Each structure stands twice: as C-alpha cells, then as structure tokens.
Amino acid sequence: MSTYKLTYFNIHGRAEPIRFLLSYLNINFEDCRIEKEQWASVKPNTPFGKLPMLEVDGKVLHQTLAICRYLGKKAGLAGDNDWESVLIDIAVDNILDFWQEIIIYFYNTNEVTKAELGKRLFEVTTPFYLDKFEKIVSENGGYFVNDKLSWADIFFAAIWDYTKALVDIDIVEGRPNLSKLQKTVLNIPQIKLWTEKRPKNVRFY
Structure with a gap:
C-alpha cells in the first residue's frame, strides 16, 4: 500500500483541493501542517521553495494543479478523453x-x-x-x-x-x-x- 504525506501550512489554502481529492479517493494520508515560524527550516527541503508538497512512497510531487490533476486521474475525474x-x-x-x-x-x-x-x-x-x-x-x-x-x-x-x-x-x-x-x-x-x-x-x- 502506498504512503502519502502532504505538507502545507496550517491553513486550507492551496492544499485543501488536494486534501479533498485524497479524501475522495479514500486515501489515508499524513496531513503535515507547519506553522509560520517553521517555514525557514522546511523551505530548503522543498523542490522550489514553495508548498504544498505531496510525497508518494517517498517521491516528491509539487505544484497544486499538477498534483490535483494526478489525483483527479486516479479518481476517474479527469475526463474520458x-x-x-x-x-x-x-x-x-x-x-x-x-x-x-x-x-x-x-x-x-x-x-x-x-x-x-x-x-x-x-x-x-x-x-x-x-x-x-x-x-x-x-x-x-x-x-x-x-x-x-x-x-x-x-x-x-x-x-x-x-x-x-x-x-x-x-x-x-x-x-x-x-x-x-x-x-x-x-x-x-x-x-x-x-x-x-x-x-x-x-x-x-
């Protein structure tokens, strides 16, 4: 079974569509929320210094729309053609x-x-x-x-x-x-x- 870890700030923001789609897929994911004062230490470990970031089996995905499109395809919600x-x-x-x-x-x-x-x-x-x-x-x-x-x-x-x-x-x-x-x-x-x-x-x- 794949493991999913979503990292974002402690707000809804750009991560909430990802959380919605993961939930729709019935995927049990780690919802890692960082506080504002933690950002400086987390930022160097992100691909381009931005969040959200989704790790799937340890492999890192970033960019909200790309992640949502990926999950949308998994859910059969990305179009039939x-x-x-x-x-x-x-x-x-x-x-x-x-x-x-x-x-x-x-x-x-x-x-x-x-x-x-x-x-x-x-x-x-x-x-x-x-x-x-x-x-x-x-x-x-x-x-x-x-x-x-x-x-x-x-x-x-x-x-x-x-x-x-x-x-x-x-x-x-x-x-x-x-x-x-x-x-x-x-x-x-x-x-x-x-x-x-x-x-x-x-x-x-």
Whole structure:
C-alpha cells in the first residue's frame, strides 16, 4: 500500500483541493501542517521553495494543479478523453485566476490600494467571473464540464470553502447553480467526513 504525506501550512489554502481529492479517493494520508515560524527550516527541503508538497512512497510531487490533476486521474475525474480533459483544465485555470484576485486583495497591506482593489474586486471582478461560472454550470447539468463530476468541481468547492474565510462573504450567494454544486461536493460522503474531522485550524496568516 502506498504512503502519502502532504505538507502545507496550517491553513486550507492551496492544499485543501488536494486534501479533498485524497479524501475522495479514500486515501489515508499524513496531513503535515507547519506553522509560520517553521517555514525557514522546511523551505530548503522543498523542490522550489514553495508548498504544498505531496510525497508518494517517498517521491516528491509539487505544484497544486499538477498534483490535483494526478489525483483527479486516479479518481476517474479527469475526463474520458482529451477534449474533456482540456475543458476541465480550462475550468480550473479560470477558477484559479479569480481566486488569485482575491488573494492579491486579501494580502495587500496598503489601506489605500487595498480599498481600491476591494472596490474593483467586489463590483467588477466578482460578478464578471461568477456570472460566467454560474452560466457554465447551469449549461452543464450542475457541473463545470460535461454534465458530470470532475476534479474541477472538487477544486472549486475546496477553494471556495477557504475563500469565505478570507473575504467573510459567501460569494456563491444568489447564484443557485454554483451554490448547489458546492453543496453537492461537500455532501460527498468521503469529503463530508474530511470536513468534519479536519483540524479546526487558523483561517489565514
């Protein structure tokens, strides 16, 4: 039996989609969470000085999307053909593009520029992306691609679970298809079990 060790900070962040997928696969993994003050000693042992990092039988994988794609394939959630696979990749890249805008806003420490970023984020960027996501999901049977669950849907639910903590609002509110999709993923028994047992960790640094 293979062994899995996931190393990340003591937050949801970029590791949570990986944790969701490992849980979906019913893989018993070591959830290694490091605190901020430990990072300096851990960083030299990472491939490119970044986390998350997934070790499979001692072999190191890094880069969130690459790991998620790998696990998505293992779970049969990466598409039945090349066309489905690329549509899933596109969906995930779009989700990540929007999430990056939220991260840039949240971690900005300049009060003036943060206010400007926030105005654009909530008045322009958020409706732009989420209205498009809502339409895509409504046209695909409640999922991002081809009327069925894919790792893009799990990625979305995991990221949004953390986003609510960052911006303190439910960004799928008023978008019934996205809200339903999020609930669908969070109610998958393996994922529901993970969200119930995971550490009640700090929300962010």
